[in-house]
Amino acid sequence: MNAMTEVSIYLIQALSSLYLLIVLLRFLLQLCKANFYNPVSQFIVKATQLPLGPLRKVIPPLNNIDFASLLAALAIQLAAMELTLLVAGGGLIPLMTALVWALIGIASMLLNIFFYGLFAAIIVSWILPQSHHPAIALIWQLMEPVMAPFRKILPNMGGIDLSPILMFLLINVLRIVIGNFAETTHLPPGLVLGI
Numbered sequence: 001m002n003a004m005t006e007v008s009i010y011l012i013q014a015l016s017s018l019y020l021l022i023v024l025l026r027f028l029l030q031l032c033k034a035n036f037y038n039p040v041s042q043f044i045v046k047a048t049q050l051p052l053g054p055l056r057k058v059i060p061p062l063n064n065i066d067f068a069s070l071l072a073a074l075a076i077q078l079a080a081m082e083l084t085l086l087v088a089g090g091g092l093i094p095l096m097t098a099l100v101w102a103l104i105g106i107a108s109m110l111l112n113i114f115f116y117g118l119f120a121a122i123i124v125s126w127i128l129p130q131s132h133h134p135a136i137a138l139i140w141q142l143m144e145p146v147m148a149p150f151r152k153i154l155p156n157m158g159g160i161d162l163s164p165i166l167m168f169l170l171i172n173v174l175r176i177v178i179g180n181f182a183e184t185t186h187l188p189p190g191l192v193l194g195i
Contacts, residue, residue, distance in 0.1 A: 001088065008087045016080035017109075017193045020073055022047050024109055025142075027069035030061060034141040039134045048072070070106075077102035080193050097185070101192050104182050109194030111178070115171050117143050118164055 026048045028034070029041055036045065048069070055068035078098055085093065093101070121143045124136050150163035182195060189195075 005087060005089075009084055012080060012083050012087065013190075013193060016076055016083075019047075020076045020080070020106075020109060020193050021113070023052075023069055023073045023076060024106070024113060026052065027066050027073065028110075028113065028142055030066040030069070031064050032142050032145045033064060034138060038138050038141075040138045051075075073106050074099075074102055077105050077193055081191055084191060100185050101182075101187050104178060104185070104187060105192035105194040107194075108175070108178050108182075108192075111171055111174055112194060114143070114146060115168070118147075118167055118171075122164055 022044055025044050029036065029044060034041055036042070051072045052066075052068050055072060056066075059068045059071060061067065081093065081098060081101065085091065117139050121136075121139050124131060124139070128136070147163055147167060150166045151161070154163045154166055156162075179195075182192075187195070
């Protein structure tokens with residue numbers, strides 16, 4: 001593989017990953033009922049308005065589940081995979097295989113969002129516990145609905161919240177399951193965004 005091909009593949013995957021992340025954050029904003037007036041939320045909404053605006057007219061949200069965002073994420077994942085293969089000189093992936101691989105990548109990226117979001121929330125709670133930065137507020141709004149069930153299982157112990165440990169355990173178990181499923185579907189490394 002020559003340098004131009006490698007650079008092209010890198011740019012396709014980097015830019016596609018970034019936009020896929022933004023689209024999945026838009027999905028999570030609605031799912032977690034985050035504050036859409038937050039400046040970071042406003043950026044996410046504006047950055048995703050072009051593809052999601054028309055899609056939402058055809059596929060409206062249902063019970064806080066934004067199916068248009070999920071469909072856009074699937075399309076981005078599929079397009080990035082096919083473009084990567086095209087640039088690398090490979091052929092087309094069979095549709096069902098491509099769909100399975102794309103769903104694996106989306107699930108993996110969602111787990112990564114929760115893993116790093118929780119990690120950031122924990123660090124910020126130690127370093128800047130009273131911060132009112134919009135990004136920090138948004139992280140808490142996205143993490144809180146996910147953390148609530150874990151807090152019921154493992155409540156605060158003397159002012160220390162140990163429930164994130166349970167969430168990290170679950171995320172890592174799910175990562176192992178997704179990784180094994182990716183292996184059984186013969187997913188080539190480096191092809192799918194999010195893995």
